[in-house]
Amino acid sequence: MSVDILMPALSPTMEEGTLAKWLVKEGDTIKAGDVIAEIETDKATMEVEAVDEGVIEALLIAAGSENVKVNTPIARLSGEDSAAPSAPAVAAEAATAAAPVSTAVAPIAAASSFADPEIPAGTPMKKITVRDALRDAMAEEMRRDDRVFLMGEEVAQYQGAYKVSRDLLQEFGARRVIDTPITEHGFAGMGVGAAMAGLKPIVEFMTWNFAMQAIDHIINSAAKTLYMSGGQIKSSIVFRGPNGAASRVGAQHSQDYAAWYGNVPGLKVIAPYDAADAKGLLKAAIRDPNPIVFLEHEMMYGVEFDIPDVEDYVVPIGKAKVRREGTDVTLVAYSRMVGFCLKAAEELAAQGISAEVVDLRTIRPMDHATILESVKKTNRLVTAEEGWGPMGVGAEIVARITEHGFDYLDAPPLRVCQEDVPLPYAANLEALSLPSVDKIVAAAKKVCYR
Amino acid sequence: MARTRKGEASEGKASDTGVNAFVGKDELLKFYQSMLLIRRFEERAGQLYGMGLIGGFCHLYIGQEAIAVGMQSIQQTGDQIITGYRDHGHMLAAGMDPREVMAELTGRAGGSSRGKGGSMHMFDIATGFYGGHGIVGAQVSLGTGLALANSYKGNGNVSYAYMGDGAANQGQVYESFNMAQLWKLPVVYVVENNQYAMGTSVERSASETAFHKRGVSFRIPGEEVDGMDIVAVREAGARATEHARSGQGPYILEMKTYRYRGHSMSDPAKYRTKEEVDEVKHTRDPIDHIKERLAKVGVTEDDLKGIDAEVKRIVAEAAEFARTSPEPDPSELYTDVYLEAAQ
Numbered sequence: 030m031s032v033d034i035l036m037p038a039l040s041p042t043m044e045e046g047t048l049a050k051w052l053v054k055e056g057d058t059i060k061a062g063d064v065i066a067e068i069e070t071d072k073a074t075m076e077v078e079a080v081d082e083g084v085i086e087a088l089l090i091a092a093g094s095e096n097v098k099v100n101t102p103i104a105r106l107s108g109e110d111s112a113a114p115s116a117p118a119v120a121a122e123a124a125t126a127a128a129p130v131s132t133a134v135a136p137i138a139a140a141s142s143f144a145d146p147e148i149p150a151g152t153p154m155k156k157i158t159v160r161d162a163l164r165d166a167m168a169e170e171m172r173r174d175d176r177v178f179l180m181g182e183e184v185a186q187y188q189g190a191y192k193v194s195r196d197l198l199q200e201f202g203a204r205r206v207i208d209t210p211i212t213e214h215g216f217a218g219m220g221v222g223a224a225m226a227g228l229k230p231i232v233e234f235m236t237w238n239f240a241m242q243a244i245d246h247i248i249n250s251a252a253k254t255l256y257m258s259g260g261q262i263k264s265s266i267v268f269r270g271p272n273g274a275a276s277r278v279g280a281q282h283s284q285d286y287a288a289w290y291g292n293v294p295g296l297k298v299i300a301p302y303d304a305a306d307a308k309g310l311l312k313a314a315i316r317d318p319n320p321i322v323f324l325e326h327e328m329m330y331g332v333e334f335d336i337p338d339v340e341d342y343v344v345p346i347g348k349a350k351v352r353r354e355g356t357d358v359t360l361v362a363y364s365r366m367v368g369f370c371l372k373a374a375e376e377l378a379a380q381g382i383s384a385e386v387v388d389l390r391t392i393r394p395m396d397h398a399t400i401l402e403s404v405k406k407t408n409r410l411v412t413a414e415e416g417w418g419p420m421g422v423g424a425e426i427v428a429r430i431t432e433h434g435f436d437y438l439d440a441p442p443l444r445v446c447q448e449d450v451p452l453p454y455a456a457n458l459e460a461l462s463l464p465s466v467d468k469i470v471a472a473a474k475k476v477c478y479r
Numbered sequence: 480m481a482r483t484r485k486g487e488a489s490e491g492k493a494s495d496t497g498v499n500a501f502v503g504k505d506e507l508l509k510f511y512q513s514m515l516l517i518r519r520f521e522e523r524a525g526q527l528y529g530m531g532l533i534g535g536f537c538h539l540y541i542g543q544e545a546i547a548v549g550m551q552s553i554q555q556t557g558d559q560i561i562t563g564y565r566d567h568g569h570m571l572a573a574g575m576d577p578r579e580v581m582a583e584l585t586g587r588a589g590g591s592s593r594g595k596g597g598s599m600h601m602f603d604i605a606t607g608f609y610g611g612h613g614i615v616g617a618q619v620s621l622g623t624g625l626a627l628a629n630s631y632k633g634n635g636n637v638s639y640a641y642m643g644d645g646a647a648n649q650g651q652v653y654e655s656f657n658m659a660q661l662w663k664l665p666v667v668y669v670v671e672n673n674q675y676a677m678g679t680s681v682e683r684s685a686s687e688t689a690f691h692k693r694g695v696s697f698r699i700p701g702e703e704v705d706g707m708d709i710v711a712v713r714e715a716g717a718r719a720t721e722h723a724r725s726g727q728g729p730y731i732l733e734m735k736t737y738r739y740r741g742h743s744m745s746d747p748a749k750y751r752t753k754e755e756v757d758e759v760k761h762t763r764d765p766i767d768h769i770k771e772r773l774a775k776v777g778v779t780e781d782d783l784k785g786i787d788a789e790v791k792r793i794v795a796e797a798a799e800f801a802r803t804s805p806e807p808d809p810s811e812l813y814t815d816v817y818l819e820a821a822q
Contacts (some may be wrong), residue, residue: 037529040745041536061522073747080526099531100743187678187750210648210684211615240650250581277534277586279597447676450816454597455586456534459805 032409033102040074041276046070047095057085150452153338159296160330162304166311179231180207190235217243221250224266234270237286241380251320254296272324273415280451287360290322291392298392300324302367304334306460309344349396358473359403361388362413397429410442418446443472504776512786514544519794530821531585537598540568542739545765547572549712559610560624562641564599571805573606581801585714589804616649623655626666637665637723645676665730670733677742678750691733706734707765
């Protein structure tokens with residue numbers, strides 16, 4: 030009996046990859062644990078090990094094939110000692126010919142289709158991922174200012190747990206790109222201390238979830254010391270890393286901290302959506318004399334956007350941005366949820382509702398004036414965030430708009446949030462728990478009484 | 480005073496503390512089966528991950544099997560185990576149903592946390608397994624707290640707090656060490672030193688790479704153990720347990736081991752050479768090692784075939800259960816957030 034070897038998923042977010050190289054050929058006998066192929070994902074080149082033993086009957090996908098979908102049969106194995114009974118899904122009878130390989134898969138398209146009013150017409154643009162935009166921001170600021178350095182777990186030799194610091198060690202050396210042990214509380218405090226002494230550290234947390242180990246230094250040491258010292262002690266420091274839910278990494282690795290840090294005077298809190306904002310706002314954050322919490326999103330790292338191809342692209346902190354104009358309802362979001370709102374706006378348009386999408390970009394200080402201007406036009410408000418609702422960013426937006434624009438509201442505002450539970454691991458419960466385009470559409474229709 | 484579980488046969492020698500750590504043929508066969516179960520289970524977990532049936536992060540225990548199985552063999556009923564996110568091996572060694580562990584990995588209703596925890600967050604009070612924790616180092620304070628409860632209740636139980644070489648650098652580990660010794664808490668700290676904290680070797684992350692000495696300034700005794708040799712693990716475990724259970728306080732065991740796979744499924748492990756990994760696989764493999772011990776007491780490869788087949792069957796059954804168990808009911812989304820307060 031033959032079994033198919035399938036294209037494996039090699040990371041939580043991988044959907045397809047390049048079959049870079051075969052390390053076996055047809056007719057070879059393999060056993061469990063043998064490395065049979067190399068696969069490139071968006072993050073790394075990985076070796077694929079055989080799980081079953083047998084003889085390679087056929088290689089179904091040629092080396093060098095790109096965009097091979099996860100679970101596509103890539104080789105056929107014959108052998109009586111296969112694990113067929115235990116894993117029927119992988120041990121499907123190879124009766125059919127090789128599955129055709131999709132060769133024309135479009136890259137993940139950014140939802141933004143709206144010309145950016147801040148970028149003058151005719152500005153040259155280039156495509157770049159959010160990951161590389163962040164990297165370029167750090168590299169440019171490190172070239173510009175010797176006081177700027179990066180420290181964190183796996184930022185140097187490993188090139189970043191999510192490859193955001195790729196090549197920085199090579200360019201700037203170990204003095205300025207520093208691998209730390211797994212000691213968040215310690216290195217966050219050291220970062221603040223170095224900032225107090227006049228350096229400009231960028232402290233990377235592998236995820237913001239791990240920064241809970243270090244939150245005392247972010248709040249008690251970084252945010253409050255300027256005030257407590259009567260303006261003497263400054264901490265120009267950027268704490269950055271991925272925030273929010275990735276993909277099925279469970280409750281302890283999937284939390285949105287925007288509301289937590291947004292609560293603290295002394296901090297500035299930034300949560301960009303696209304590559305241009307990621308780059309422009311990170312550069313602004315590094316230059317800013319205050320402690321900055323910079324919230325990225327793992328699910329956005331690999332997404333490509335157009336970005337102005339200009340020298341020194343800096344975006345001011347504290348200004349929201351209208352990403353789509355509309356007249357019936359205002360959707361306000363930050364980070365990944367902006368993309369969800371843009372998609373929701375498209376669906377709403379198809380149903381005759383014109384939605385305006387406001388990208389908050391900065392959580393603190395919050396630009397409620399831009400939201401208010403939008404609400405004056407639409408008279409209806411929906412907020413979207415990955416965090417929990419109670420005491421959340423949406424709650425703050427609603428409070429401010431109620432305070433400053435009560436007379437402009439024609440319906441009670443609604444908040445779309447994560448359900449009020451720790452994020453579950455099971456695929457179906459996770460999907461139920463997180464905000465979705467559908468939930469945003471439903472909320473928008475409700476405030477429009479539709 | 481021999482308070483640990485008694486070995487089933489009389490070969491081997493007693494450890495120098497007088498604790499009965501005898502390992503005979505029957506016990507070796509049992510250990511072999513447990514270790515092989517972990518290995519085959521983890522290989523299958525890797526496969527299910529590749530098929531998209533397991534999501535998120537998935538950290539495999541392959542290479543470290545002798546530690547969980549050897550330490551488990553000296554525990555008493557009521558003792559507790561707690562570890563980080565490389566937890567599947569510990570759960571199997573503790574005696575959890577492989578079907579429930581695998582179904583938790585696939586996020587199904589039949590999983591030990593009913594699909595709500597996943598690979599890194601699993602628990603089983605019945606076997607004394609307190610997790611399964613996703614935040615590096617957190618389990619060390621928690622494990623010390625389990626020991627505080629044992630001391631408070633005077634129940635004679637010991638808590639086993641496992642950590643990797645990476646976690647051993649976290650600050651809360653040392654805060655816990657200090658209090659554990661100060662209050663003579665019955666806790667055994669087991670550092671599973673597999674040489675790499677994700678992609679960072681111990682030489683690049685630790686100013687003192689001898690983790691068993693990390694308790695010196697707190698006056699906590701420690702010893703280095705060959706974590707690839709289950710008999711060495713068991714003997715050292717017995718000494719540490721005796722120390723903790725008899726009221727002398729914490730003890731540190733540094734298990735020298737190696738993980739064969741990447742840190743998690745998405746780690747290409749470019750920070751070490753293939754030759755280095757192969758060298759360990761071919762010269763220090765814990766399962767090969769126990770096979771050699773079995774050969775010395777007259778057990779042949781042929782004799783092991785029955786165990787191999789049994790393990791294969793258990794793993795196949797676990798995978799099938801994990802694949803076919805239904806997803807949790809949507810109503811589970813809002814359960815387990817709070818308990819009802821007593822009226």
